[in-house]
Amino acid sequence: MGYLMGSNKIIASAPGKVTLFGEHAVVYGEPALVMSIGKRVYVTTELRNDNLVKIVASDLQLPGVSVTFSGDELIIETDYGKTLSAVAYLRGAIDIVSKYLGIFKGVNVFVRSEMPVGAGLGTSAAVAVATVLAYSKALGYDLEKREIARLGWEVEKSVQGIASPMDTSITTYGGVIKVKLLGGNNYEVKELQASTSLPIVIGYVEREARTKDLIMKVKDLMSRHPDLVSNIIKIIGILVEKAEKTLMEGNLMLLGELMNINQGLLDALGVSNKRLSDLIYAARTAGALGSKITGAGGGGCVIALAPNNQEGVEVAMRLSGGLTMRTSLGGTGAMVHSHEPHTS
Numbered sequence: 208m209g210y211l212m213g214s215n216k217i218i219a220s221a222p223g224k225v226t227l228f229g230e231h232a233v234v235y236g237e238p239a240l241v242m243s244i245g246k247r248v249y250v251t252t253e254l255r256n257d258n259l260v261k262i263v264a265s266d267l268q269l270p271g272v273s274v275t276f277s278g279d280e281l282i283i284e285t286d287y288g289k290t291l292s293a294v295a296y297l298r299g300a301i302d303i304v305s306k307y308l309g310i311f312k313g314v315n316v317f318v319r320s321e322m323p324v325g326a327g328l329g330t331s332a333a334v335a336v337a338t339v340l341a342y343s344k345a346l347g348y349d350l351e352k353r354e355i356a357r358l359g360w361e362v363e364k365s366v367q368g369i370a371s372p373m374d375t376s377i378t379t380y381g382g383v384i385k386v387k388l389l390g391g392n393n394y395e396v397k398e399l400q401a402s403t404s405l406p407i408v409i410g411y412v413e414r415e416a417r418t419k420d421l422i423m424k425v426k427d428l429m430s431r432h433p434d435l436v437s438n439i440i441k442i443i444g445i446l447v448e449k450a451e452k453t454l455m456e457g458n459l460m461l462l463g464e465l466m467n468i469n470q471g472l473l474d475a476l477g478v479s480n481k482r483l484s485d486l487i488y489a490a491r492t493a494g495a496l497g498s499k500i501t502g503a504g505g506g507g508c509v510i511a512l513a514p515n516n517q518e519g520v521e522v523a524m525r526l527s528g529g530l531t532m533r534t535s536l537g538g539t540g541a542m543v544h545s546h547e548p549h550t551s
């Protein structure tokens with residue numbers, strides 16, 4: 208049986224991200240610095256004439272991706288080992304937008320990602336935010352960025368149980384931002400006019416744990432050693448303030464040093480592992496000024512600041528068992544398109 212085509216076809220996209228400084232500590236109210244990347248998630252919504260929601264993941268343009276249905280859940284599995292239950296974020300976004308606007312209409316949703324899903328590049332936030340934007344627009348509403356980011360965060364919290372507003376903010380605004388939770392559901396986003404031409408190399412290894420589990424791991428460590436862990440978190444906050452200043456001044460040597468210190472603190476929080484450490488040290492040995500985990504850890508992505516020897520750093524990461532990815536930085540935040548660009 209075919210499905211009914213809605214009239215309002217909207218294409219929206221949102222970028223992935225790398226966290227430069229402050230992951231995990233951001234959950235405890237410390238600031239984080241985060242930057243969008245050039246790879247995006249595209250979500251197309253078409254309103255239907257009935258009350259059904261149909262979700263299609265088409266042409267993910269990723270090597271080694273398999274998409275399977277288990278019950279009514281769509282599981283996306285990649286070469287990078289991680290599965291992403293994309294449906295939960297898409298459905299969550301439709302429900303949360305419907306509640307917010309007080310309207311529900313059936314919809315066909317198509318999703319495509321240019322990034323490896325679940326590798327720590329903020330794909331779930333990008334899916335949530337692009338869906339919030341496309342569906343609200345299809346219903347005839349022009350939401351402000353602030354509203355889109357907040358609804359995207361609600362989606363992440365409803366699916367994961369726990370999340371900071373970091374990923375949903377950067378995928379909404381794009382560029383480089385500083386995010387800080389202020390308590391309760393309040394948070395602030397500062398858009399920084401920093402250069403987005405940072406010479407960063409991204410490497411990744413298979414993920415062994417989910418973001419939610421890593422956040423819980425840090426919480427558990429905090430409950431057993433509150434005196435130590437709360438101070439590590441505070442030091443990360445001090446480091447982020449210093450990194451913001453350094454980023455604005457464009458002092459790459461110092462920025463690299465701060466990345467290495469941040470990595471040491473993340474290691475102390477227990478979110479690194481041998482495979483990540485291998486990549487991090489390989490990058491440094493090959494001449495990177497600094498390197499660290501980006502995102503939740505437990506596998507996933509690392510970033511290396513390599514102004515002089517990007518290729519050498521990439522090769523070193525690959526020789527230590529990682530994959531590398533090339534992308535521009537500072538991608539535009541969530542946006543609506545007149546047609547879907549054929550990029551990869």
Ligand code: MEV
Pocket residue numbers: 226229230231232233234327329369370371372373374418422502503
């Ligand atoms: C996830 O990309 C980074 C964490 O800080 C979690 C979050 O901020 O939601 C670990």
